[in-house]
Amino acid sequence: MRSLTLFLAAAVGAVALASCATEPSGPPPQFTVLEPNASVSLHDVEVRSWGKDDSILLQTNRRQWYRAVISGGCTHAGDLLRGIGFETQTGDLVDRGSFAIVGGQRCLVTSVDKIADPPAGSRW
Secondary structure, eight states, X not given: OHHHHHHHHHHHHHHHHHHHXXXXXXXXXXXXXXXXXOOEETTTEEEEEEBTTSOEEEEEXXXXXXXXXXXXXXXXXXXXXXXEEEEOXXXXXXXXXXXXXXXXXXXXXXEEEEESSOOTTXXX
């Protein structure tokens, strides 16, 4: 009986910890837009990560940051282990009208903005 109690306590604790890890804390981050309606070459992108507002943040090899906003139900919960891909209409440029491929989902990119360095705590 004691082992069953410990197992249940551990399971409840794991579920509580997982739910805390996926809930955003506080208001969404605020990004400083330097250039709206921008585009970025995939050849220059070194880092792809999720913003805590469910946007995709891209860092180039020149240490410039871009924020791609996607529509629909595509969120960071997609599948981070499988990565974030892009399907573009203009060669290798990610811009408004491109598609992000997230966990097997095809998600429309509604805008791409060049931004200042993301504030601390704004990425997953």
